[in-house]
Amino acid sequence: MSILITGATGFVGRNLIKYFQQFNIEVLTMPRATLQFVTSADLANVKVVIHLAGKAHDLKKVSNFNEYYDVNYELSKQIYYAFLGSQAEKFIYLSSVKAVADSILTVLTEDTFPNPQTHYGRSKLMAEEYIQSQILPSGKSYFVLRPCMIHGPGNKGNLNLLYKFVQTNLPYPLAAFQNRRSFLTVENLCFIIKEIVERSDINTGIYNVSDDLPLSTNDVVSILATSLKRKPKLWRFPISIIKFVATLGDKLNLQLNTEKLDKLTEDYIISNLKIKEALGKNLPISASDGLFLTAISFNKSSLP
Numbered sequence: 001m002s003i004l005i006t007g008a009t010g011f012v013g014r015n016l017i018k019y020f021q022q023f024n025i026e027v028l029t030m031p032r033a034t035l036q037f038v039t040s041a042d043l044a045n046v047k048v049v050i051h052l053a054g055k056a057h058d059l060k061k062v063s064n065f066n067e068y069y070d071v072n073y074e075l076s077k078q079i080y081y082a083f084l085g086s087q088a089e090k091f092i093y094l095s096s097v098k099a100v101a102d103s104i105l106t107v108l109t110e111d112t113f114p115n116p117q118t119h120y121g122r123s124k125l126m127a128e129e130y131i132q133s134q135i136l137p138s139g140k141s142y143f144v145l146r147p148c149m150i151h152g153p154g155n156k157g158n159l160n161l162l163y164k165f166v167q168t169n170l171p172y173p174l175a176a177f178q179n180r181r182s183f184l185t186v187e188n189l190c191f192i193i194k195e196i197v198e199r200s201d202i203n204t205g206i207y208n209v210s211d212d213l214p215l216s217t218n219d220v221v222s223i224l225a226t227s228l229k230r231k232p233k234l235w236r237f238p239i240s241i242i243k244f245v246a247t248l249g250d251k252l253n254l255q256l257n258t259e260k261l262d263k264l265t266e267d268y269i270i271s272n273l274k275i276k277e278a279l280g281k282n283l284p285i286s287a288s289d290g291l292f293l294t295a296i297s298f299n300k301s302s303l304p
Contacts, residue, residue: 003197004028004046004088006035006079007053012094012186015152016050019190025197035075040085048090048197049083051076055120065119072123077130080142084134091142092196093131097208097270099124099146103262109271110146110206128206141204143196145189148210148270151290152186153297159220163298166224166232174242174264175218175234182210182270185290188283195279202278210270211287217264223288227295 003020007013008029017027028046030038032053043049055071076093083091098121100114116122128144136142151159166172188211196202215223218234225232242261249257276283285293 002026002028002046003048003050004030004043005050005052006030006032007051007094010052010056011152011154011156012150012189013052014154015186016052016190016193019187019194023194025194032075035079038079038082040082043082043086043088046086046088048092049079049088050092050094050193050197051079052094054094055123068119068123069126072120073126073130076127080127080131080134084137084140089140090197091131091140092193093127093142093144095124095128095144095146095206096121097146097148097268099128103266104268107269107271108208110208110274132206136204143202143204144206145192145275146206146208147184147189148182148208148268150184150186150189151294153294155186155294155297159294160298162220163224163295166221166230167228169230169233171233171235172218172221173235173237174261175221176236176239176242177265178216178218179265179267180214180216181266181268182214182272183287183291184210185283185285185287185294187285187293188290191284192275192279195281207275207278208270208272209275210272211285211290212272212276212283213287214267214269215287215291219288220291223291224295227292227299 003025005013005016005027008017008027020027035053053071053075055068080091080093097108098118099116100108100112100121102117102121104112114125116125131142131144149159189209192209221234222232246256246258246261248254
């Protein structure tokens with residue numbers, strides 16, 4: 001019996017396959033074109049389905065919103081329906097904390113009422129709701145994992161952009177803000193998935209997934225600078241002045257506006273207590289160590 005991983009060529013998929021190889025765990029993969037027509041017969045020799053394939057959140061806001069629902073909902077629905085009719089025992093779905101909230105005022109838990117504001121978040125939530133709404137046959141279980149920002153080797157996105165900024169050796173100008181965010185080291189995610197695959201004592205359900213401790217943006221800048229063997233440069237301009245500049249940015253179409261400032265300085269803290277209690281184990285990598293390893297991978301990728 002095999003493990004099927006969808007989205008195997010994506011960032012998480014590549015890292016998960018590499019992680020499994022360390023433990024001689026063999027996997028099957030399917031291209032997305034095949035997944036669109038998958039049936040229970042195609043899962044005849046599959047024991048676990050790990051569904052990673054999805055339409056990622058488009059930070060540039062240029063995607064057609066229908067793509068989110070076609071991929072994150074309709075495709076997930078097709079694969080889960082095939083799983084229910086097959087002999088496979090476990091279905092692991094990689095959702096997102098954005099299926100719950102785009103911004104939060106307190107710590108996000110599994111009990112937080114979902115209210116996503118983007119097509120990405122809504123499409124992920126629709127897939128979650130479909131999975132929960134179906135009758136689960138005896139001997140089967142599902143696990144909906146809601147990760148926060150995942151990082152690791154091969155990662156691209158906002159963290160990579162911040163790394164490039166630190167690489168310029170310019171001072172970080174928003175150090176007066178003391179916001180904290182949860183991150184997820186991809187190896188910790190792989191560890192959790194492996195535990196779910198191999199164990200029978202973890203209950204079906206929804207689980208938030210993050211590293212243990214949130215980090216401030218100042219912490220992140222410091223870790224990135226350390227990976228470059230530099231001292232972090234943190235400028236603490238008065239918050240009132242920065243907010244005034246951001247309001248000017250709204251009017252003058254500058255790089256810094258109030259929306260970007262809010263995103264750069266907001267808190268987004270995730271509780272991983274439920275998954276930690278279910279595992280009964282500590283995560284292998286701390287938040288700061290994981291971020292440092294990611295930064296080192298950025299260093300290597302930038303070498304000529």
